Amino acid sequence: MPVTVVGSIAFDAVKTPFGEHERMLGGAAVHFALAASFFDVVRIVGPVGDDFGESELEVLRRREIDVSGIEHVPGGRTFFWRGEYGWDLNTRATLETQLGVFEQFEPKLSAAARSSDVVFLANIQPDLQLAVRAQCQETRFAALDSMNLWIEVARDSLIEAINAVDCLILNDAELRQLAGKPSLVGAAREVLSWGPPGRRAVVAKLGEYGAALITADDYFSIPAFPLETVVDPTGAGDSFAGGFVGYIAAQGGDKPLTPNVLRRAMAYGTAIASFNVQEFGTERVARLRMDEIDERVVDLQRMTAFSTS
Amino acid sequence: MPVTVVGSIAFDAVKTPFGEHERMLGGAAVHFALAASFFDVVRIVGPVGDDFGESELEVLRRREIDVSGIEHVPGGRTFFWRGEYGWDLNTRATLETQLGVFEQFEPKLSAAARSSDVVFLANIQPDLQLAVRAQCQETRFAALDSMNLWIEVARDSLIEAINAVDCLILNDAELRQLAGKPSLVGAAREVLSWGPPGRRAVVAKLGEYGAALITADDYFSIPAFPLETVVDPTGAGDSFAGGFVGYIAAQGGDKPLTPNVLRRAMAYGTAIASFNVQEFGTERVARLRMDEIDERVVDLQRMTAFSTS
Numbered sequence: 381m382p383v384t385v386v387g388s389i390a391f392d393a394v395k396t397p398f399g400e401h402e403r404m405l406g407g408a409a410v411h412f413a414l415a416a417s418f419f420d421v422v423r424i425v426g427p428v429g430d431d432f433g434e435s436e437l438e439v440l441r442r443r444e445i446d447v448s449g450i451e452h453v454p455g456g457r458t459f460f461w462r463g464e465y466g467w468d469l470n471t472r473a474t475l476e477t478q479l480g481v482f483e484q485f486e487p488k489l490s491a492a493a494r495s496s497d498v499v500f501l502a503n504i505q506p507d508l509q510l511a512v513r514a515q516c517q518e519t520r521f522a523a524l525d526s527m528n529l530w531i532e533v534a535r536d537s538l539i540e541a542i543n544a545v546d547c548l549i550l551n552d553a554e555l556r557q558l559a560g561k562p563s564l565v566g567a568a569r570e571v572l573s574w575g576p577p578g579r580r581a582v583v584a585k586l587g588e589y590g591a592a593l594i595t596a597d598d599y600f601s602i603p604a605f606p607l608e609t610v611v612d613p614t615g616a617g618d619s620f621a622g623g624f625v626g627y628i629a630a631q632g633g634d635k636p637l638t639p640n641v642l643r644r645a646m647a648y649g650t651a652i653a654s655f656n657v658q659e660f661g662t663e664r665v666a667r668l669r670m671d672e673i674d675e676r677v678v679d680l681q682r683m684t685a686f687s688t689s
Numbered sequence: 690m691p692v693t694v695v696g697s698i699a700f701d702a703v704k705t706p707f708g709e710h711e712r713m714l715g716g717a718a719v720h721f722a723l724a725a726s727f728f729d730v731v732r733i734v735g736p737v738g739d740d741f742g743e744s745e746l747e748v749l750r751r752r753e754i755d756v757s758g759i760e761h762v763p764g765g766r767t768f769f770w771r772g773e774y775g776w777d778l779n780t781r782a783t784l785e786t787q788l789g790v791f792e793q794f795e796p797k798l799s800a801a802a803r804s805s806d807v808v809f810l811a812n813i814q815p816d817l818q819l820a821v822r823a824q825c826q827e828t829r830f831a832a833l834d835s836m837n838l839w840i841e842v843a844r845d846s847l848i849e850a851i852n853a854v855d856c857l858i859l860n861d862a863e864l865r866q867l868a869g870k871p872s873l874v875g876a877a878r879e880v881l882s883w884g885p886p887g888r889r890a891v892v893a894k895l896g897e898y899g900a901a902l903i904t905a906d907d908y909f910s911i912p913a914f915p916l917e918t919v920v921d922p923t924g925a926g927d928s929f930a931g932g933f934v935g936y937i938a939a940q941g942g943d944k945p946l947t948p949n950v951l952r953r954a955m956a957y958g959t960a961i962a963s964f965n966v967q968e969f970g971t972e973r974v975a976r977l978r979m980d981e982i983d984e985r986v987v988d989l990q991r992m993t994a995f996s997t998s
Binding site for chain 1: 706776777778865871872873874875878895897898899901908909910911912915916917918919949952953955956983986987990992993994995996997
């Protein structure tokens with residue numbers, strides 16, 4: 381099933397212990413789209429400025445991503461983020477954020493973008509997420525990501541947006557903050573209790589520790605793929621979401637989302653995120669091959685399996 | 690195979706969001722011994738003062754732990770620790786530490802304690818760990834735990850102690866600090882490279898995220914058992930170590946420690962640690978049953994399994 385992703389398309393300047401890169405292609409929608417493109421048709425929607433050019437579009441086109449929903453705002457500047465990571469890459473400081481064209485962004489989806497069976501609302505203001513959700517009436521599976529800022533300043537809208545999707549994907553600290561519960565599973569169950577019953581899932585991103593999936597009747601946990609060297613964690617969460625949602629999209633709409641499908645989706649998200657962090661920006665995922673992803677999923681299965689007797 | 694554990698026997702005063710308890714039985718050797726007692730004979734060695742009485746000994750005896758190695762120091766006071774945990778129980782502040790009889794502790798193991806096939810050196814000064822290790826010449830499997838303090842003030846002794854055992858069990862942050870490597874797997878491989886080749890393992894305790902096992906040719910990761918409510922995390926790491934080492938001891942010395950045995954040991958350690966944190970101090974593990982542990986291991990297997998097709 382085609383996937384529409386709406387969110388930030390950005391230039392990132394990143395400094396890690398392994399080096400410093402200026403103006404790399406980045407943004408949540410970009411990392412998500414590249415990851416999801418291994419599984420199904422992806423339509424990316426978001427604004428860019430005059431500084432966004434052919435070479436950036438080419439990275440997306442090479443992965444056969446539909447870039448017709450990228451809205452060029454004449455005279456505008458593309459969203460820019462500058463950050464620096466600490467020694468163990470688990471702490472990061474945002475040094476600069478320039479919203480640019482994002483400041484006035486009002487998503488107006490094309491007929492094609494609206495028609496996608498799967499929609500991912502990357503981390504943007506929850507009222508915008510709600511506006512996108514309302515435009516996508518054909519959607520069979522919708523997921524969203526958010527952040528601490530929106531929990532603090534737009535909590536009611538965020539809860540409304542969460543209750544309008546099938547799956548919430550959030551960092552574990554943010555999930556606890558959102559639910560006001562100290563335990564991960566307690567927080568996830570609280571969020572599940574807000575919305576309508578049925579096919580709903582919460583995915584907690586645990587950073588270097590992996591990810592957990594909580595539904596009304598399942599709990600699944602998967603570690604991050606172990607790497608000796610993490611070069612740039614930027615976009616790992618969005619790559620994870622792209623692999624997770626993309627895998628679900630590729631199942632088609634007729635088969636039910638069984639626990640096993642969701643678990644394999646978690647493994648594919650984990651595998652792609654692990655490639656993302658091995659090089660700066662989109663470098664590694666842009667040249668990734670499906671057989672490399674499959675191999676890492678098999679490795680993850682091997683690294684977590686044990687028999688009880 | 691019998692297990693000897695040498696380490697702290699203590700009174701803990703703990704405050705968590707769920708309550709406050711004064712002078713509970715605690716200490717690394719106690720939590721370890723209770724957990725390991727589900728698998729084999731356990732001999733506990735450590736000093737106590739005049740304030741340590743029959744009711745404390747009775748908790749250990751009820752689990753058939755050999756308490757003859759508990760050394761009563763006349764006129765002395767038992768090791769005392771006071772700590773307070775934050776809202777999500779992942780941060781803790783040490784408010785008071787009274788070494789008491791531990792200040793002059795020089796382990797002199799009885800013939801029985803020396804003869805154990807398995808030895809666990811709980812977190813104490815590394816020179817004491819080396820002294821214990823030297824007394825146990827019959828040992829087939831030795832493991833040790835340590836902490837940031839010894840990495841900082843007794844690094845050379847600690848490395849010598851690590852190289853004298855088969856398995857290092859350490860918090861992941863301490864493992865990174867010890868090896869000077871930002872990645873967990875990089876740090877573990879660094880530590881493995883220090884010692885003699887052969888049967889050696891590093892276990893990284895990841896707190897609420899579980900634990901990882903790294904050997905020369907295996908990597909295994911297991912999440913913590915998900916709990917809606919964690920009441921008191923004190924001793925979780927030592928309960929984990931007790932379940933892990935106890936399970937290995939119960940295999941006997943004739944069979945090789947296959948990856949599957951080590952993985953199941955990780956699961957048993959994880960299961961017992963999860964019971965430990967559900968109540969204050971030793972309360973829950975003291976009345977735990979083996980069938981409850983087995984059930985949680987099966988649950989952990991179910992919560993981590995996925996098929997790749």
